[in-house]
Amino acid sequence: MAEQKSLRLADLAGLLKLPYEGDGSLVLTGMAALDTASSSQLSFLANAKYRSQLAETAAAAAIIHPDMVSHANDTRPEMAVIVSANPYLAYAEASALFDPLEKPRAGIHPSAVVMSENVHASASIGANCVIEEGATIGENAVISAGTIVGRGSSVGKYSYLHANVTIYHGVSIGESCVVHSGVVIGGDGFGFAPSEQGWVKIHQLGGVRIGDRVEVGANSCIDRGALNDTVIGDGVIMDDFTMIAHNVEVGAGTAMAACCQVAGSAVIGKNCTLAGNIGVVGHIRIADGVHLTARSLVTKSISEAGSYSSGGSPLMPSAQWRKNTARLSKLDDLYRRVQAMEKELRTLHEEKD
Numbered sequence: 001m002a003e004q005k006s007l008r009l010a011d012l013a014g015l016l017k018l019p020y021e022g023d024g025s026l027v028l029t030g031m032a033a034l035d036t037a038s039s040s041q042l043s044f045l046a047n048a049k050y051r052s053q054l055a056e057t058a059a060a061a062a063i064i065h066p067d068m069v070s071h072a073n074d075t076r077p078e079m080a081v082i083v084s085a086n087p088y089l090a091y092a093e094a095s096a097l098f099d100p101l102e103k104p105r106a107g108i109h110p111s112a113v114v115m116s117e118n119v120h121a122s123a124s125i126g127a128n129c130v131i132e133e134g135a136t137i138g139e140n141a142v143i144s145a146g147t148i149v150g151r152g153s154s155v156g157k158y159s160y161l162h163a164n165v166t167i168y169h170g171v172s173i174g175e176s177c178v179v180h181s182g183v184v185i186g187g188d189g190f191g192f193a194p195s196e197q198g199w200v201k202i203h204q205l206g207g208v209r210i211g212d213r214v215e216v217g218a219n220s221c222i223d224r225g226a227l228n229d230t231v232i233g234d235g236v237i238m239d240d241f242t243m244i245a246h247n248v249e250v251g252a253g254t255a256m257a258a259c260c261q262v263a264g265s266a267v268i269g270k271n272c273t274l275a276g277n278i279g280v281v282g283h284i285r286i287a288d289g290v291h292l293t294a295r296s297l298v299t300k301s302i303s304e305a306g307s308y309s310s311g312g313s314p315l316m317p318s319a320q321w322r323k324n325t326a327r328l329s330k331l332d333d334l335y336r337r338v339q340a341m342e343k344e345l346r347t348l349h350e351e352k353d
Contacts (some may be wrong), residue, residue, distance in 0.1 A: 005098050006030075009061055012042070013082050020323060021069070023187065024078025026060060031098050034059060044097075046088035047050065054079075063087045103160075104142055126163070140174070155289065156212065168224065170207035174234070177210060182219035185210070189223040189230075189246025189264060192209055202226060204246060226264075233270065233288075252289060271299070293318060 007015075010024030029040040034050065044063035045054060051068060054075050062079035064072055065087055072081050084090035085253035098261040099148035108114055112129040118136040126145035135149045138157035145146040146164040148154060153167050156175035161167070165179050168186025173179070182289060206225025211234035216222070220242040224230060230244060233252035243261040244250065250262075251270035260274045263282035270275075272286060274311040275294040280286070284298065289305030292298065296310040301312065311325070 007097060009080055009082075012094065012097065015097060016082065016090055016092060017086075018063075018082050018084050020061075020080060020082045021073075022061060026080055027294060029254060030097060032059070034062070042082075042085050042094065044091040045093075046091065063090045078303075089266040102146075103126065103140070107142075109145075120157070132169070154185070161184070162218075168208075170205065170224065171210070173210045174212035176213045178215040180216060180220075180240070183216050183221070185216070186224045187221060189226055191226050191246065191264075205232065206247065214238075217258065220244075239276075245282070258295075271273045 006027055006029045006111045006240045008024065009020060009022060009026040009028060012028060013020040027040065028042045031043045031092070034045065034053040034057040037054070037057055039058050040060050040126045042061050042229065043057060045051065045060035045068060045271060048068070051071060051341040052350040054062065054072050057076070058179045058318045059079060061082065062072065063082045063084055066083055066085065069081060069083060071288045072079060080314070082090065089202050090322045104126065106124055106189045108125040109127040111127045114125060114131045115133045116135040116141040120137060120139045120141065122139050123137045123143065125131065125143050126147070127145045132146045132149065132151040135156040137149065138145060138155055138159065140158050141148065141155050142160045143149060143155065144161055147161050149167045150169035150171065152169050153171040155161065157179065158175055159173055159177040162181045164181050166184045169179050171186040186208050186339055192203055193197040204224045204226050206227050206229045207270060208222055208224050208230045210232045213235045214232055215237045217240035219240055221240055222230060222232065222244040222247045225247040228245055228247055229315050231249045233250055233254070234251050238256045240330050241259045242256050245262060245264040247265040249267045253271040254268055254344055256274040259277040259278040262268065262280045265283045266280050267285045268280070269286050269288035269290060271288055272290045274292045277295045278292050278298070280298045284301040286298065286302045290302050291307040293309040295309065296308065296315060298315055303309060307319045308315055308318065309321040314320055
């Protein structure tokens with residue numbers, strides 16, 4: 001495990017622009033969960049139902065909500081606190097300050113093959129990278145070992161492409177993006193026309209346009225468009241093994257957990273959340289602010305914001321799905337009662353006859 005950075009409590013609180021209580025000279029050597037933190041580490045409490053862990057933790061300091069300060073002082077008076085109205089967000093910001101990953105120095109590794117003249121002097125090009133003709137690498141961008149940036153593609157400033165990423169031709173990646181290892185962007189969409197002789201390939205003539213501050217998880221694929229571009233909006237985050245087919249549009253701020261699959265020409269709105277293993281069929285539209293629970297299958301357009309679930313059954317509003325699911329356990333009993341009633345009715349009819 002890489003060694004985390006160390007920060008004084010006062011310096012950390014200053015960088016987070018948050019108040020603190022305790023010894024400002026206290027040196028924090030990293031971050032950990034409340035139940036595993038050591039006596040030199042920082043932790044956090046984002047959910048009040050885990051407040052009992054404050055009494056048990058060995059953490060030197062914790063990020064907590066103002067409502068938890070008196071409780072923390074009573075149970076662990078020796079523990080320093082950083083006070084935030086949103087401890088989880090403060091934890092996220094603090095994690096960046098303790099991240100041991102350091103940006104490589106600017107320059108081009110001797111083993112890299114760079115055929116473009118549009119590589120910024122502050123960019124870092126790692127070992128065995130290939131930068132093809134006409135590609136543009138922006139200011140302070142990092143292209144890690146074994147990564148390929150195809151002909152005419154661009155990587156915006158401060159973007160970080162991890163090792164062994166493949167960027168095909170005609171792909172645009174915005175500023176401050178993170179693309180993890182094994183990702184393929186700009187591969188051909190799944191387009192074939194049937195003929196008597198077999199499948200005829202439809203050549204994919206579009207590209208991929210990715211906005212700013214997008215993060216793409218490891219081993220994910222974003223296909224190029226057939227005619228128009230595949231478009232990923234600003235601030236989109238995708239977990240590992242996400243599949244985005246050709247001509248899909250994903251709105252700004254949308255988040256996708258692992259193993260989501262979106263079929264061709266689907267349009268997903270802004271600020272949506274897709275839990276793990278969601279399937280979205282092609283050529284449908286999902287409104288802004290839609291939240292899909294795990295393993296749902298979206299088979300038709302969704303026009304209103306809200307939470308939806310299917311879990312393998314047809315998609316419906318989450319409240320209705322929860323009721324139906326809860327009643328499934330009573331289905332066999334209901335069946336047997338109906339059978340008994342039908343038998344009793346038959347007996348009554350036979351007696352009348």
